[in-house]
Amino acid sequence: xxxxxxxxxxxxxxxxxxxxxxxxxxxxxxxxxxxxxxxxxxxxxxxxxxxxxxxxxxxxxxxxxxxxxxxxxxxxxxxxxxxxxxxxxxxxxxxxxxxxxxxxxxxxxxxxxxxxxxxxxxxxxxxxxxxxxxxxxxxxxxxxxxxxxxxxxxxxxxxxxxxxxxxxxxxxxxxxxxxxxxxx
Amino acid sequence: xxxxxxxxxxxxxxxxxxxxxxxxxxxxxxxxxxxxxxxxxxxxxxxxxxxxxxxxxxxxxxxxxxxxxxxxxxxxxxxxxxxxxxxxxxxxxxxxxxxxxxxxxxxxxxxxxxxxxxxxxxxxxxxxxxxxxxxxxxxxxxxxxxxxxxxxxxxxxxxxxxxxxxxxxxxxxxxxxxxxxxxxxxxxxxxxxxxxxxxxxxxxxxxxxxxxxxxxxxxxxxxxxxxxxxxxxxxxxxxxxxxxxxxxxxxxxxxxxxxxxxxxxxxx
Numbered sequence: 001x002x003x004x005x006x007x008x009x010x011x012x013x014x015x016x017x018x019x020x021x022x023x024x025x026x027x028x029x030x031x032x033x034x035x036x037x038x039x040x041x042x043x044x045x046x047x048x049x050x051x052x053x054x055x056x057x058x059x060x061x062x063x064x065x066x067x068x069x070x071x072x073x074x075x076x077x078x079x080x081x082x083x084x085x086x087x088x089x090x091x092x093x094x095x096x097x098x099x100x101x102x103x104x105x106x107x108x109x110x111x112x113x114x115x116x117x118x119x120x121x122x123x124x125x126x127x128x129x130x131x132x133x134x135x136x137x138x139x140x141x142x143x144x145x146x147x148x149x150x151x152x153x154x155x156x157x158x159x160x161x162x163x164x165x166x167x168x169x170x171x172x173x174x175x176x177x178x179x180x181x182x183x184x
Numbered sequence: 185x186x187x188x189x190x191x192x193x194x195x196x197x198x199x200x201x202x203x204x205x206x207x208x209x210x211x212x213x214x215x216x217x218x219x220x221x222x223x224x225x226x227x228x229x230x231x232x233x234x235x236x237x238x239x240x241x242x243x244x245x246x247x248x249x250x251x252x253x254x255x256x257x258x259x260x261x262x263x264x265x266x267x268x269x270x271x272x273x274x275x276x277x278x279x280x281x282x283x284x285x286x287x288x289x290x291x292x293x294x295x296x297x298x299x300x301x302x303x304x305x306x307x308x309x310x311x312x313x314x315x316x317x318x319x320x321x322x323x324x325x326x327x328x329x330x331x332x333x334x335x336x337x338x339x340x341x342x343x344x345x346x347x348x349x350x351x352x353x354x355x356x357x358x359x360x361x362x363x364x365x366x367x368x369x370x371x372x373x374x375x376x377x378x379x380x381x382x383x384x385x386x387x388x389x390x391x392x393x394x395x396x397x398x399x400x401x402x403x404x405x406x407x408x409x410x411x412x413x414x415x416x417x418x419x420x421x422x423x424x425x426x427x428x429x430x431x432x433x434x435x436x437x438x439x440x441x442x443x444x445x446x447x448x449x450x451x452x
Contacts, residue, residue: 071446078448099450106452110320117311120319127316154324161323161370165310168373169319171380172306 027053035064035073039080043087051089058098065145074103074146101134102141105155109134110162117173124170131159213309213322215372216357220305223298224354224375230294232347234287241280248273277413278397285393292386299379302372310369317452322369 027050031038042057050057061080065073078099085095100108109130112119120127135155143152252258252273257266310319357371 074446074448078446078450081450096450096452099448100452103448104451106320106324108452110316111452112316114315115312116314116316116319117307120316121311158320158324161367162320164377165319165323165369165373168376169306169310172303172376173311175303176307176311 026050031057031060031064033064035061035068035076038064039076043080043083046084046089047087054084054089062102062140062145066140069145069147071146071148074141074148077103077141077145101137103138103146105138105142105151105158107131107134107155107158107162116166116169117177120166121170121173124166128163128166131162135159213314213368215302215305215309215368217305220298220301221354221358223294223301224357227291227294227298228347228351228354230287230290234284234291235347237283237287238280241276241283245273245276245280248276273413281393281397285390285397288386288390288393292383292390295379295382295386299376299383302376302379306372306376310372319369323367325367 026048027045031041038061042061046054046057061077065077081090081095081099084090085092090098097108100106109127110120138152138155142148142155248269252266252269255266255269257263257269314322357368
Protein backbone atom coordinates (compact mmCIF):
# COMPACT_ATOMS: atom_id res chain seq x y z
CA UNK A 1 0.00 0.00 0.00
CA UNK A 2 2.78 2.36 0.97
CA UNK A 3 4.69 1.38 -2.17
CA UNK A 4 1.70 2.22 -4.35
CA UNK A 5 1.25 5.59 -2.65
CA UNK A 6 4.93 6.46 -3.06
CA UNK A 7 4.84 5.43 -6.70
CA UNK A 8 1.77 7.58 -7.24
CA UNK A 9 3.46 10.59 -5.63
CA UNK A 10 6.53 10.04 -7.76
CA UNK A 11 4.47 10.00 -10.94
CA UNK A 12 2.53 13.10 -9.90
CA UNK A 13 5.75 14.98 -9.20
CA UNK A 14 7.16 14.00 -12.55
CA UNK A 15 3.99 15.08 -14.30
CA UNK A 16 4.01 18.40 -12.52
CA UNK A 17 7.59 18.95 -13.61
CA UNK A 18 6.67 18.31 -17.22
CA UNK A 19 3.70 20.66 -16.99
CA UNK A 20 5.85 23.49 -15.56
CA UNK A 21 8.33 23.12 -18.38
CA UNK A 22 5.55 23.19 -21.01
CA UNK A 23 3.85 26.25 -19.52
CA UNK A 24 7.13 28.07 -19.26
CA UNK A 25 8.10 27.49 -22.88
CA UNK A 26 4.56 28.20 -24.03
CA UNK A 27 4.62 31.54 -22.23
CA UNK A 28 7.82 32.66 -23.87
CA UNK A 29 6.93 31.96 -27.49
CA UNK A 30 6.92 34.88 -29.87
CA UNK A 31 3.57 36.57 -30.39
CA UNK A 32 1.91 36.65 -33.80
CA UNK A 33 2.52 39.80 -35.86
CA UNK A 34 -1.07 40.98 -36.10
CA UNK A 35 -2.11 43.01 -33.04
CA UNK A 36 -5.60 41.52 -32.74
CA UNK A 37 -4.22 38.01 -32.98
CA UNK A 38 -1.45 38.87 -30.56
CA UNK A 39 -3.95 40.19 -28.03
CA UNK A 40 -6.01 37.06 -28.41
CA UNK A 41 -2.92 34.89 -28.00
CA UNK A 42 -1.85 36.82 -24.92
CA UNK A 43 -5.25 36.36 -23.35
CA UNK A 44 -5.13 32.63 -24.01
CA UNK A 45 -1.72 32.38 -22.42
CA UNK A 46 -2.76 34.46 -19.44
CA UNK A 47 -5.60 32.02 -18.96
CA UNK A 48 -3.23 29.07 -19.10
CA UNK A 49 -0.61 29.76 -16.50
CA UNK A 50 1.34 32.70 -17.94
CA UNK A 51 -0.10 35.38 -15.64
CA UNK A 52 3.34 36.32 -14.40
CA UNK A 53 4.19 37.47 -17.92
CA UNK A 54 1.40 40.05 -18.05
CA UNK A 55 3.60 43.12 -17.91
CA UNK A 56 6.00 41.75 -20.49
CA UNK A 57 3.08 40.92 -22.81
CA UNK A 58 1.64 44.38 -22.32
CA UNK A 59 4.91 45.99 -23.36
CA UNK A 60 5.17 43.68 -26.37
CA UNK A 61 1.65 44.57 -27.42
CA UNK A 62 2.46 48.26 -27.06
CA UNK A 63 5.52 47.84 -29.25
CA UNK A 64 3.42 46.11 -31.88
CA UNK A 65 0.86 48.90 -31.70
CA UNK A 66 3.62 51.47 -32.11
CA UNK A 67 4.62 49.75 -35.33
CA UNK A 68 1.01 49.75 -36.50
CA UNK A 69 -0.49 53.05 -35.30
CA UNK A 70 -4.26 53.13 -35.38
CA UNK A 71 -6.85 55.22 -33.59
CA UNK A 72 -8.65 51.96 -32.79
CA UNK A 73 -5.68 50.72 -30.76
CA UNK A 74 -6.99 52.64 -27.79
CA UNK A 75 -10.17 50.57 -27.94
CA UNK A 76 -8.21 47.34 -28.41
CA UNK A 77 -6.15 47.97 -25.31
CA UNK A 78 -9.15 49.06 -23.27
CA UNK A 79 -11.04 45.90 -24.18
CA UNK A 80 -7.97 43.78 -23.55
CA UNK A 81 -7.45 45.25 -20.08
CA UNK A 82 -11.12 44.78 -19.23
CA UNK A 83 -10.96 41.12 -20.26
CA UNK A 84 -7.73 40.56 -18.36
CA UNK A 85 -9.37 42.11 -15.34
CA UNK A 86 -12.39 39.81 -15.72
CA UNK A 87 -10.01 36.87 -15.94
CA UNK A 88 -8.64 37.91 -12.57
CA UNK A 89 -5.10 38.45 -13.80
CA UNK A 90 -5.08 42.08 -12.74
CA UNK A 91 -7.36 44.09 -10.50
CA UNK A 92 -9.70 46.76 -11.78
CA UNK A 93 -7.47 49.36 -10.18
CA UNK A 94 -4.46 48.02 -12.08
CA UNK A 95 -6.45 47.92 -15.31
CA UNK A 96 -7.40 51.55 -14.81
CA UNK A 97 -3.82 52.52 -14.06
CA UNK A 98 -2.48 50.78 -17.14
CA UNK A 99 -5.10 52.27 -19.40
CA UNK A 100 -4.95 55.81 -18.07
CA UNK A 101 -1.19 55.88 -17.90
CA UNK A 102 -0.88 55.12 -21.61
CA UNK A 103 -4.13 56.14 -23.25
CA UNK A 104 -5.72 58.94 -21.27
CA UNK A 105 -4.90 62.63 -21.30
CA UNK A 106 -5.24 62.75 -17.52
CA UNK A 107 -2.31 61.82 -15.33
CA UNK A 108 -2.48 58.94 -12.89
CA UNK A 109 0.45 60.57 -11.14
CA UNK A 110 -1.63 63.61 -10.20
CA UNK A 111 -4.42 62.09 -8.21
CA UNK A 112 -5.52 61.88 -4.62
CA UNK A 113 -8.37 62.76 -2.35
CA UNK A 114 -6.66 64.95 0.22
CA UNK A 115 -6.20 68.64 -0.35
CA UNK A 116 -3.39 69.80 -2.59
CA UNK A 117 -1.49 71.62 0.16
CA UNK A 118 -1.37 68.44 2.24
CA UNK A 119 -0.99 65.78 -0.41
CA UNK A 120 0.80 67.10 -3.48
CA UNK A 121 2.88 69.97 -2.13
CA UNK A 122 5.06 67.98 0.28
CA UNK A 123 6.10 65.79 -2.66
CA UNK A 124 5.76 68.33 -5.44
CA UNK A 125 9.07 67.49 -7.12
CA UNK A 126 8.26 63.78 -7.04
CA UNK A 127 4.80 64.36 -8.47
CA UNK A 128 6.22 66.38 -11.33
CA UNK A 129 8.91 63.81 -12.01
CA UNK A 130 6.32 61.05 -12.10
CA UNK A 131 4.15 63.11 -14.43
CA UNK A 132 7.06 63.62 -16.80
CA UNK A 133 7.70 59.87 -16.84
CA UNK A 134 4.02 59.27 -17.42
CA UNK A 135 4.05 61.68 -20.36
CA UNK A 136 6.66 59.44 -21.96
CA UNK A 137 4.25 56.52 -21.63
CA UNK A 138 1.48 58.66 -23.09
CA UNK A 139 3.78 59.39 -25.98
CA UNK A 140 3.85 55.65 -26.61
CA UNK A 141 0.15 55.05 -26.04
CA UNK A 142 -1.48 58.19 -27.39
CA UNK A 143 0.94 59.49 -29.96
CA UNK A 144 2.69 56.43 -31.35
CA UNK A 145 0.23 53.61 -30.85
CA UNK A 146 -3.04 55.52 -31.28
CA UNK A 147 -1.82 58.29 -33.59
CA UNK A 148 -3.79 60.73 -31.48
CA UNK A 149 -1.68 63.87 -31.68
CA UNK A 150 -4.41 66.06 -30.29
CA UNK A 151 -4.76 64.04 -27.10
CA UNK A 152 -1.02 63.81 -26.64
CA UNK A 153 -0.56 67.56 -26.97
CA UNK A 154 -3.36 68.10 -24.49
CA UNK A 155 -1.53 65.86 -22.06
CA UNK A 156 1.69 67.74 -22.74
CA UNK A 157 -0.09 71.03 -22.12
CA UNK A 158 -1.76 69.69 -19.01
CA UNK A 159 1.63 68.73 -17.61
CA UNK A 160 2.97 72.23 -18.17
CA UNK A 161 -0.08 73.86 -16.68
CA UNK A 162 -0.03 71.53 -13.71
CA UNK A 163 3.63 72.38 -13.17
CA UNK A 164 2.85 76.10 -13.16
CA UNK A 165 -0.26 75.84 -11.01
CA UNK A 166 1.35 73.47 -8.52
CA UNK A 167 4.37 75.72 -8.23
CA UNK A 168 2.21 78.73 -7.42
CA UNK A 169 -0.21 76.86 -5.21
CA UNK A 170 2.53 75.19 -3.20
CA UNK A 171 4.32 78.48 -2.68
CA UNK A 172 1.05 79.99 -1.49
CA UNK A 173 0.51 77.01 0.80
CA UNK A 174 4.04 77.39 2.20
CA UNK A 175 3.52 81.13 2.72
CA UNK A 176 0.46 80.33 4.81
CA UNK A 177 2.32 77.68 6.74
CA UNK A 178 5.97 78.74 7.04
CA UNK A 179 6.88 75.52 8.89
CA UNK A 180 6.07 73.58 5.74
CA UNK A 181 8.61 75.48 3.65
CA UNK A 182 11.24 73.22 2.24
CA UNK A 183 9.30 70.02 2.46
CA UNK A 184 9.43 69.63 -1.29
CA UNK B 185 23.76 94.61 -12.87
CA UNK B 186 21.53 97.64 -12.79
CA UNK B 187 20.41 97.30 -16.37
CA UNK B 188 19.67 93.64 -15.91
CA UNK B 189 17.66 94.31 -12.81
CA UNK B 190 15.65 97.07 -14.41
CA UNK B 191 15.00 95.03 -17.47
CA UNK B 192 14.09 91.98 -15.41
CA UNK B 193 11.82 93.97 -13.18
CA UNK B 194 9.92 95.50 -16.02
CA UNK B 195 9.90 92.28 -17.95
CA UNK B 196 8.48 90.52 -14.96
CA UNK B 197 5.83 93.15 -14.58
CA UNK B 198 4.87 92.88 -18.20
CA UNK B 199 4.77 89.15 -18.05
CA UNK B 200 2.38 89.22 -15.21
CA UNK B 201 -0.18 90.92 -17.25
CA UNK B 202 0.72 88.89 -20.25
CA UNK B 203 -0.98 85.89 -18.84
CA UNK B 204 -3.93 85.92 -21.08
CA UNK B 205 -6.82 84.18 -19.74
CA UNK B 206 -9.74 82.88 -18.36
CA UNK B 207 -13.23 81.95 -17.63
CA UNK B 208 -14.56 79.21 -15.47
CA UNK B 209 -16.60 76.28 -16.62
CA UNK B 210 -16.67 73.60 -13.93
CA UNK B 211 -16.87 73.96 -10.19
CA UNK B 212 -16.80 77.52 -8.97
CA UNK B 213 -13.34 78.47 -7.83
CA UNK B 214 -13.19 82.03 -6.62
CA UNK B 215 -9.70 83.03 -7.58
CA UNK B 216 -10.57 86.53 -8.66
CA UNK B 217 -12.97 88.17 -6.25
CA UNK B 218 -13.55 91.91 -6.43
CA UNK B 219 -10.63 92.71 -4.15
CA UNK B 220 -8.15 90.91 -6.40
CA UNK B 221 -9.62 92.56 -9.47
CA UNK B 222 -9.27 95.94 -7.83
CA UNK B 223 -5.62 95.20 -7.08
CA UNK B 224 -5.02 94.27 -10.70
CA UNK B 225 -6.80 97.38 -11.91
CA UNK B 226 -4.71 99.51 -9.63
CA UNK B 227 -1.51 97.86 -10.84
CA UNK B 228 -2.65 98.67 -14.38
CA UNK B 229 -3.19 102.28 -13.43
CA UNK B 230 0.23 102.53 -11.75
CA UNK B 231 1.84 100.98 -14.82
CA UNK B 232 0.08 103.52 -17.04
CA UNK B 233 1.39 106.37 -14.94
CA UNK B 234 4.88 104.94 -15.12
CA UNK B 235 4.59 104.67 -18.91
CA UNK B 236 3.35 108.23 -19.30
CA UNK B 237 6.12 109.42 -17.10
CA UNK B 238 8.82 107.59 -19.01
CA UNK B 239 7.52 107.86 -22.56
CA UNK B 240 8.65 111.43 -23.19
CA UNK B 241 12.02 110.83 -21.55
CA UNK B 242 12.64 107.69 -23.55
CA UNK B 243 11.64 109.40 -26.80
CA UNK B 244 14.19 112.09 -26.00
CA UNK B 245 16.81 109.47 -25.21
CA UNK B 246 16.09 107.81 -28.55
CA UNK B 247 16.52 111.03 -30.40
CA UNK B 248 19.76 111.84 -28.62
CA UNK B 249 21.10 108.34 -29.19
CA UNK B 250 20.26 108.56 -32.89
CA UNK B 251 21.95 111.89 -33.21
CA UNK B 252 24.99 110.57 -31.39
CA UNK B 253 25.27 107.57 -33.73
CA UNK B 254 24.62 109.55 -36.89
CA UNK B 255 27.32 111.96 -35.87
CA UNK B 256 29.73 109.00 -35.80
CA UNK B 257 30.52 109.75 -32.17
CA UNK B 258 31.12 106.12 -31.22
CA UNK B 259 34.80 105.94 -30.42
CA UNK B 260 35.37 109.60 -31.29
CA UNK B 261 37.19 110.47 -28.09
CA UNK B 262 38.04 114.07 -27.57
CA UNK B 263 35.48 115.53 -29.97
CA UNK B 264 33.82 118.39 -28.10
CA UNK B 265 30.47 118.08 -29.88
CA UNK B 266 30.31 114.36 -29.16
CA UNK B 267 31.25 114.91 -25.52
CA UNK B 268 28.44 117.42 -25.19
CA UNK B 269 25.95 114.99 -26.74
CA UNK B 270 27.15 112.21 -24.46
CA UNK B 271 26.62 114.43 -21.45
CA UNK B 272 23.11 115.30 -22.57
CA UNK B 273 22.41 111.63 -23.05
CA UNK B 274 23.71 110.92 -19.56
CA UNK B 275 21.49 113.63 -18.11
CA UNK B 276 18.43 112.23 -19.80
CA UNK B 277 19.39 108.79 -18.60
CA UNK B 278 19.61 110.09 -15.05
CA UNK B 279 16.22 111.68 -15.52
CA UNK B 280 14.84 108.29 -16.50
CA UNK B 281 16.37 106.63 -13.46
CA UNK B 282 14.90 109.29 -11.20
CA UNK B 283 11.48 108.93 -12.80
CA UNK B 284 11.63 105.22 -12.24
CA UNK B 285 12.86 105.70 -8.69
CA UNK B 286 9.88 107.92 -7.96
CA UNK B 287 7.35 105.49 -9.37
CA UNK B 288 8.83 102.27 -8.07
CA UNK B 289 7.52 102.48 -4.47
CA UNK B 290 4.00 102.83 -5.80
CA UNK B 291 4.55 99.99 -8.23
CA UNK B 292 5.96 97.92 -5.39
CA UNK B 293 2.90 98.54 -3.25
CA UNK B 294 0.54 97.66 -6.10
CA UNK B 295 2.47 94.53 -7.00
CA UNK B 296 2.65 93.39 -3.38
CA UNK B 297 -1.06 93.91 -2.88
CA UNK B 298 -1.88 91.86 -5.94
CA UNK B 299 0.59 89.17 -4.94
CA UNK B 300 -0.77 88.91 -1.39
CA UNK B 301 -4.38 88.75 -2.42
CA UNK B 302 -3.66 86.16 -5.11
CA UNK B 303 -1.55 84.16 -2.68
CA UNK B 304 -4.43 83.94 -0.26
CA UNK B 305 -6.89 82.90 -2.97
CA UNK B 306 -4.53 80.30 -4.39
CA UNK B 307 -3.94 78.80 -0.97
CA UNK B 308 -7.61 78.68 -0.10
CA UNK B 309 -9.13 77.75 -3.43
CA UNK B 310 -6.51 75.53 -5.07
CA UNK B 311 -4.46 74.46 -2.06
CA UNK B 312 -7.05 73.72 0.57
CA UNK B 313 -10.36 73.26 -1.24
CA UNK B 314 -9.01 71.27 -4.16
CA UNK B 315 -7.51 67.79 -4.35
CA UNK B 316 -4.84 66.85 -6.91
CA UNK B 317 -7.55 64.96 -8.79
CA UNK B 318 -9.96 67.88 -8.94
CA UNK B 319 -7.11 70.25 -9.71
CA UNK B 320 -6.31 68.19 -12.77
CA UNK B 321 -9.96 68.10 -13.75
CA UNK B 322 -10.13 71.83 -13.30
CA UNK B 323 -7.18 72.32 -15.64
CA UNK B 324 -8.47 69.82 -18.14
CA UNK B 325 -12.01 71.11 -17.85
CA UNK B 326 -11.48 73.66 -20.57
CA UNK B 327 -10.25 71.07 -23.02
CA UNK B 328 -13.33 69.57 -24.51
CA UNK B 329 -13.50 66.07 -25.89
CA UNK B 330 -14.10 67.47 -29.31
CA UNK B 331 -10.85 69.19 -29.38
CA UNK B 332 -9.82 72.76 -29.67
CA UNK B 333 -9.41 75.22 -26.88
CA UNK B 334 -7.84 78.62 -26.87
CA UNK B 335 -5.16 78.08 -24.31
CA UNK B 336 -3.73 81.06 -22.54
CA UNK B 337 -0.49 82.18 -24.09
CA UNK B 338 1.63 82.17 -21.02
CA UNK B 339 4.65 84.23 -20.30
CA UNK B 340 6.66 86.03 -22.86
CA UNK B 341 4.07 87.54 -25.16
CA UNK B 342 5.17 90.98 -26.17
CA UNK B 343 4.21 93.81 -28.46
CA UNK B 344 1.63 95.48 -26.24
CA UNK B 345 2.03 98.32 -23.78
CA UNK B 346 2.35 97.33 -20.17
CA UNK B 347 -0.79 99.13 -19.04
CA UNK B 348 -2.75 97.71 -21.97
CA UNK B 349 -1.74 94.24 -20.95
CA UNK B 350 -3.04 94.85 -17.47
CA UNK B 351 -6.26 96.17 -18.93
CA UNK B 352 -6.61 93.12 -21.13
CA UNK B 353 -5.94 90.92 -18.19
CA UNK B 354 -8.45 92.75 -16.07
CA UNK B 355 -11.04 92.43 -18.80
CA UNK B 356 -10.38 88.73 -19.11
CA UNK B 357 -10.82 87.89 -15.48
CA UNK B 358 -13.50 90.47 -14.77
CA UNK B 359 -15.83 89.96 -17.67
CA UNK B 360 -14.76 86.61 -19.12
CA UNK B 361 -14.69 88.30 -22.49
CA UNK B 362 -12.74 85.56 -24.15
CA UNK B 363 -15.23 82.81 -23.63
CA UNK B 364 -15.32 79.83 -21.35
CA UNK B 365 -12.28 77.97 -22.61
CA UNK B 366 -9.48 79.29 -20.48
CA UNK B 367 -8.13 78.35 -17.13
CA UNK B 368 -8.37 80.90 -14.34
CA UNK B 369 -6.17 78.66 -12.23
CA UNK B 370 -3.37 78.95 -14.76
CA UNK B 371 -3.79 82.70 -15.03
CA UNK B 372 -3.80 83.13 -11.28
CA UNK B 373 -0.72 80.94 -10.91
CA UNK B 374 1.11 82.75 -13.67
CA UNK B 375 0.32 86.19 -12.32
CA UNK B 376 1.18 85.20 -8.77
CA UNK B 377 4.59 83.78 -9.68
CA UNK B 378 5.42 86.82 -11.76
CA UNK B 379 4.29 89.19 -9.05
CA UNK B 380 6.37 87.35 -6.51
CA UNK B 381 9.42 87.65 -8.70
CA UNK B 382 8.63 91.28 -9.49
CA UNK B 383 8.35 92.09 -5.83
CA UNK B 384 11.85 90.81 -5.16
CA UNK B 385 13.22 92.58 -8.22
CA UNK B 386 11.60 95.88 -7.33
CA UNK B 387 13.35 95.88 -3.98
CA UNK B 388 16.66 95.04 -5.58
CA UNK B 389 16.15 97.64 -8.31
CA UNK B 390 15.39 100.36 -5.82
CA UNK B 391 18.71 99.65 -4.15
CA UNK B 392 20.50 99.65 -7.47
CA UNK B 393 19.02 102.91 -8.75
CA UNK B 394 20.85 104.97 -6.17
CA UNK B 395 24.13 103.31 -7.04
CA UNK B 396 23.55 103.62 -10.80
CA UNK B 397 22.65 107.28 -10.48
CA UNK B 398 25.86 107.91 -8.59
CA UNK B 399 27.88 106.07 -11.21
CA UNK B 400 26.24 108.04 -13.97
CA UNK B 401 26.92 111.28 -12.15
CA UNK B 402 30.57 110.27 -12.07
CA UNK B 403 30.47 109.33 -15.74
CA UNK B 404 29.07 112.76 -16.50
CA UNK B 405 32.44 114.26 -15.80
CA UNK B 406 33.88 112.09 -18.57
CA UNK B 407 30.91 112.15 -20.93
CA UNK B 408 30.60 108.39 -21.39
CA UNK B 409 27.76 106.43 -22.91
CA UNK B 410 28.03 103.06 -21.36
CA UNK B 411 26.67 99.82 -22.79
CA UNK B 412 24.78 99.55 -19.52
CA UNK B 413 22.86 102.70 -20.33
CA UNK B 414 21.90 101.43 -23.77
CA UNK B 415 20.82 98.11 -22.32
CA UNK B 416 18.63 99.73 -19.69
CA UNK B 417 16.96 102.02 -22.17
CA UNK B 418 16.40 99.14 -24.58
CA UNK B 419 14.94 97.01 -21.83
CA UNK B 420 12.62 99.73 -20.62
CA UNK B 421 11.35 100.40 -24.14
CA UNK B 422 10.78 96.77 -24.85
CA UNK B 423 8.95 96.14 -21.67
CA UNK B 424 6.92 99.28 -21.27
CA UNK B 425 6.00 99.80 -24.88
CA UNK B 426 6.31 96.32 -26.33
CA UNK B 427 8.68 97.32 -29.08
CA UNK B 428 10.12 93.89 -29.64
CA UNK B 429 8.68 90.43 -29.53
CA UNK B 430 9.92 87.54 -27.49
CA UNK B 431 6.98 85.22 -27.44
CA UNK B 432 7.56 81.87 -25.83
CA UNK B 433 4.20 80.32 -25.11
CA UNK B 434 4.39 77.18 -23.06
CA UNK B 435 2.90 75.06 -25.80
CA UNK B 436 1.14 75.37 -29.09
CA UNK B 437 -0.80 72.18 -29.52
CA UNK B 438 -2.20 71.56 -32.97
CA UNK B 439 -5.69 70.78 -31.79
CA UNK B 440 -7.97 69.11 -34.20
CA UNK B 441 -11.56 70.10 -34.43
CA UNK B 442 -14.54 67.84 -34.68
CA UNK B 443 -13.01 64.56 -33.63
CA UNK B 444 -15.01 62.41 -31.32
CA UNK B 445 -12.96 60.60 -28.78
CA UNK B 446 -13.22 57.07 -27.61
CA UNK B 447 -14.10 56.97 -23.92
CA UNK B 448 -12.93 53.83 -22.18
CA UNK B 449 -14.84 52.52 -19.17
CA UNK B 450 -11.42 52.44 -17.53
CA UNK B 451 -10.91 56.20 -17.83
CA UNK B 452 -10.44 58.28 -14.69
